[in-house]
Amino acid sequence: MSVDKTTVAKIARLARINVSDERLEPLAAELNGILNWIAELDEVNTDNVEPLASVTGHALPMRDDVVTDGNRLDDVLSNVPEGASGFFVVPKVVE
Amino acid sequence: MSDLLGLNAVAAREALDKKAISAVELTTAYLGAAEATAGLNNYVALTADHALAMAAESDKRIATGAAGLLEGLPIGVKDLFCTKGISSTACSNILKGFVPPYESTVTANLWAAGGVMLGKLNCDEFAMGSGNETSAYGPAINPWQGKDKVDLVPGGSSGGSASAVAARSALLATGTDTGGSIRQPAAFCGVVGLKPTYGRCSRWGIVAFASSLDQAGPFTRTVADNALMMTAMASHDAKDSTSTQTPLQDLIGAVGDGVKGMKIGVPKEYVMDGMDSEVVTLWEQGQAWLRDAGAELIDVSLPHTKYALPAYYIIAPAEASSNLARYDGVRYGMRVDAETLDGMYEATRAAGFGEEVQRRIMIGTYVLSAGYYDAYYLKAQKVRRLIKGDFDAAFQTVDALLTPATPSAAFPVGRKIDDPVTNFLNDVFTVPANLAGLPGIAVPGGVTSDGLPLGLQVLGRPFDEASLYRVAGVLEQAAGFTMTPARMAGGAA
Numbered sequence A: 001m002s003v004d005k006t007t008v009a010k011i012a013r014l015a016r017i018n019v020s021d022e023r024l025e026p027l028a029a030e031l032n033g034i035l036n037w038i039a040e041l042d043e044v045n046t047d048n049v050e051p052l053a054s055v056t057g058h059a060l061p062m063r064d065d066v067v068t069d070g071n072r073l074d075d076v077l078s079n080v081p082e083g084a085s086g087f088f089v090v091p092k093v094v095e
Numbered sequence B: 001m002s003d004l005l006g007l008n009a010v011a012a013r014e015a016l017d018k019k020a021i022s023a024v025e026l027t028t029a030y031l032g033a034a035e036a037t038a039g040l041n042n043y044v045a046l047t048a049d050h051a052l053a054m055a056a057e058s059d060k061r062i063a064t065g066a067a068g069l070l071e072g073l074p075i076g077v078k079d080l081f082c083t084k085g086i087s088s089t090a091c092s093n094i095l096k097g098f099v100p101p102y103e104s105t106v107t108a109n110l111w112a113a114g115g116v117m118l119g120k121l122n123c124d125e126f127a128m129g130s131g132n133e134t135s136a137y138g139p140a141i142n143p144w145q146g147k148d149k150v151d152l153v154p155g156g157s158s159g160g161s162a163s164a165v166a167a168r169s170a171l172l173a174t175g176t177d178t179g180g181s182i183r184q185p186a187a188f189c190g191v192v193g194l195k196p197t198y199g200r201c202s203r204w205g206i207v208a209f210a211s212s213l214d215q216a217g218p219f220t221r222t223v224a225d226n227a228l229m230m231t232a233m234a235s236h237d238a239k240d241s242t243s244t245q246t247p248l249q250d251l252i253g254a255v256g257d258g259v260k261g262m263k264i265g266v267p268k269e270y271v272m273d274g275m276d277s278e279v280v281t282l283w284e285q286g287q288a289w290l291r292d293a294g295a296e297l298i299d300v301s302l303p304h305t306k307y308a309l310p311a312y313y314i315i316a317p318a319e320a321s322s323n324l325a326r327y328d329g330v331r332y333g334m335r336v337d338a339e340t341l342d343g344m345y346e347a348t349r350a351a352g353f354g355e356e357v358q359r360r361i362m363i364g365t366y367v368l369s370a371g372y373y374d375a376y377y378l379k380a381q382k383v384r385r386l387i388k389g390d391f392d393a394a395f396q397t398v399d400a401l402l403t404p405a406t407p408s409a410a411f412p413v414g415r416k417i418d419d420p421v422t423n424f425l426n427d428v429f430t431v432p433a434n435l436a437g438l439p440g441i442a443v444p445g446g447v448t449s450d451g452l453p454l455g456l457q458v459l460g461r462p463f464d465e466a467s468l469y470r471v472a473g474v475l476e477q478a479a480g481f482t483m484t485p486a487r488m489a490g491g492a493a
Helices: A005-014 A021-043 A073-077 B009-017 B023-036 B048-063 B105-112 B159-166 B183-189 B223-233 B277-292 B305-326 B341-352 B355-368 B373-397 B420-427 B431-436 B465-479
Strands: B043-046 B074-078 B116-121 B172-177 B192-195 B215-220 B263-267 B296-300 B400-404 B440-447 B453-460
Touching (some): A005 A021, A005 B355, A021 B305, A021 B420, B009 B023, B009 B223, B023 B043, B023 B048, B023 B074, B023 B116, B043 B159, B048 B116, B074 B159, B105 B116, B116 B159, B159 B172, B159 B183, B159 B215, B172 B223, B183 B192, B192 B223, B192 B465, B223 B465, B277 B296, B277 B400, B277 B440, B277 B453, B277 B465, B296 B373, B305 B355, B305 B420, B355 B373, B373 B431, B400 B465, B440 B465, B453 B465
Parallel strands (some): B074 B116, B263 B296, B263 B400
Antiparallel strands (some): B043 B116, B172 B215, B192 B215, B192 B440, B440 B453
């Protein structure tokens, strides 16, 4: 499998990263280098092998459904690039 | 005492308890060392006032007999750890100016044990790299030099940590290891670095790269120092759902236990094409050292070893693409304004993330995208199980594995490589342990003909760090590694 310019533009869009037109071609070449190398995995027979997502071997622990933290508005907003009246400010999303 | 920087952590603890030195004196010496070696660029922030205040508190506790395990010891912190009230950026422009209102569990444990924070250490951006060259602060430099005196990388991603411990501008340092980011720089800089079992150290408050692989661990000058720092770092933490409740072994006691009767595996698949012959020689020497100390050396096979790197370069970018989605210019960090919300995201992330990080996010996005998930991500997770199965089988017969830490010694800063895959090969011996969640330690074993350090790696069963320290202790003693780097604070000994 390999990616072309159009696919790279689509990936960039999904990843929400601006990529200039002139970067698309070189980026496709870089990504293809990696993807071709990754394709080595096709040699491995993984029939009937369960995927491994976690090595801990135990189920995630449950905790009591209680509030453990809160009332920290100032902390939450202390690094905000743009805020107003205790809210995060973003460009307008609804007309 | 004149040679404060010459004391290892265990010796410094003794000197502090005997009041032969004070924590303020020790911290002052390290702050001076960090300034004197500033050219190595291993610190991204030196927090001198904070350090001296902490050291003064340490002196008070020592005076009242209330000293903690790391009381008064100066520690550098990889910039990936969030430190309350102190800038924490993961060495990325997208987090420039971020000041966390909370402290990571690991660093909180270190301060609770009496450790003194010197400052924040350089690393690859979001820990993505093997040479500390992707940092937004520029590369950290290895204090070791070959005969040509060219600047070498300290390894990565925890390059600043390894460089500072080797240069004696930090007595101890924290690192994180997702694919080798503690063990590879430790080997490149001639220091000791441990990646604990996955789940041993809390990941809470550490900037996430690949959550199923990330583990924090200690960088130190000696194996005994490492066991000391590790004992203070580890804890069960309800804030990290993968944090273990398995009790910590007596790591400090294990260091001197020797390897008599231990079975040590030598995996045949760790002989790689193009491997430096001096690396092979050191590996054989390491086997001989352990045999002489009473261990039984056994050849073992880990047949899926060669597939670990490609599997890693699917799994790690996939997790990274998800983890790094949070950097969106809304709640913290950099923001580049645009007309629309999506436009703001895209402009912010393009300006804030460096080239390597963008590349990995895009690979991760691609392998998780509709139509490719099974072929890439699921396939890699299946291979991951086979790799873990190889180790499980080997540990039926052996107590630990001995391998080289890296396929070569440190390489020059700015080495031009067009193919990103070649850079990935630095992690060929370290990545499998992350995929399997196993503990691994790198110990300096010797130097190349060019005078650069090489390391040996010991891998162990999950939650058996004690066996690693037993083996590492024997290797350290047999190697008698006393060489010091050219660009060390206070000059070479």
